[in-house]
Amino acid sequence: MTQNAVSSGHRFDAARRWDAALSLGFSMDDTGASGVTRMSRAHHHGPLRVQRPFYPEGRSGCCHVYLLHPPGGLVSGDALQIDVNVETGAQALVTTPAASKLYRADSHAVAWTQHTRLAVADDAILEWVPQETLAFDGSRGVQSLTLELASGARCLGWELLGLGRPASELPFASGRLEQRFRLLHNGRPLWLERQLLEPEHPRFRGAWGQGGASVQGTLWVVGLPDPAEATVALRDALSAAEYWAVTVRRGVLLLRYLGQERNQAWALFQHARELLRPRLTGQAATVPRIWLT
Template sequence: MTAYQAFDIADSGHRFDPERRWAAGLTLGFEARDEGAARPVTRLVRRRHHGPLRVQRPFYPEGRDGCCHVYLLHPPGGLVSGDQLRIDVAVAEAGHALLTTPAAAKLYKADSHGVAWSQQTRLRVARDAVLEYLPQETIAFDGSRGSQSTHIELAANARTLGWEVLALGRPASNLPFVTGALEQRFQLTLDGRPLWLERQRLDPGHRRFHGPWGQGGATVQATLWAVGLADEAEAVETLRQQLPGHSRWAVTRRRGVLLLRYLGQDRNEAWRLCERAWHLLRPRLTGRSAHTPRIWLT
């Protein structure tokens, strides 16, 4: 077990002081196996958990030789002060997995000590494998403090498509995000070579949060990425022609990474934009039409 996967159970648990923390971890491994079907069948062959992180059984809505769909479950439904979540996913050569979540994740207000939460996600994709990482949106409550990091490690000819949709505060309930601070980090590498490195801090007390050169007062943001497209320029042009709301999003490509960004006020709009982009990009990335996970419809 790597250091990334190691959890000190003795240090976990409920505390109500500045040292409070509660660790949870999930390790998943997928392999492509020859079981006599037209294509190799991707199986969930490794599953290890600690604390309140689980998965349901794998689903194959696209057919026996199709993509393996798995739902990541966090029964508490949100992160509070001291929570430390670690997710480690590996897709072996020629495998194809799709990960999503059953509902929006919540980032709750920090406790009286201001203790932060953290979530670390590591996604490893081997040669000729595909991983789709499509969690439902994250809602940050006013006063939330924490950090999210997503590290994607690709081998040669690996492909990936994913997104992160973040809503700040709950404007519909007149509870805007006016205190607290979040930090997001993205790191995407190909054979150890960095392709996309990014860090942003969302602090409503900083002028960047409100300035037109920064967050501009937007309460919702989304980032979608895709790596492994045969014709990136054609994919970018297709998105520009077929997606609505051009004033609130933009798409570009650099060093083999397609990036679509949304900045606005409507998390449903951001979600629909990402889902529609996925429907357009998935056939170009995998040769298969998008098959909406059933959990999104419940």
């Protein structure tokens, strides 16, 4: 790399970065006759913002917010940081208006990064339900998600990943994706996971690993009053579906999907949310209207 390239702002190494950050805070405003969850903080840097809050479940109900990333995806050098805090008594739902895309790395294989931190206080509820992420062939990057939950916090969320563009006969044949998940309950780790997706590695095709699947997803729920009962009900409700499994460990319910169909995975997760949300919050699973546009 030449000095002229550096001085002009055009780098072709790992030091090249285009940052975007968003910090959201939700708090309970109980000054009126009934409490209202308000978006009390929305600080942003770069092309990462939110629309105004919506209240499709009534003013005293859950506050819905849509994350907006105008570029629509990540390219080499992009660095996204998302931070969400839900304070005591507040209830928020965060989603996205469309699928996020992870584009092919440049000729220098510079990676992108996306780090998300979700913090939920005692007696607060967060639903983290973004639409899917689509990784194009040759994409290289790291995604991390950290959940920091207080003792009485409740959280339902999911991450859904599609590899390649099968409809265009463009599989995920090269690249490297690293996913990291951390769930802390009162600072104590309950779920730690790290996954590498490398098409050239035997585990990508092996039955003991990815098994050649092009779509995968994980749904989690923490704070259910009776996780064992919810697991039995979920298994019964999803018995006609395929390519999924559900487990409970240390009070964390995990529903996994590993298959080939995005629509199949999306329908599975929505069905699961319809069953689990009333058990978690006492409220029916209202569909964010952005999913219907």
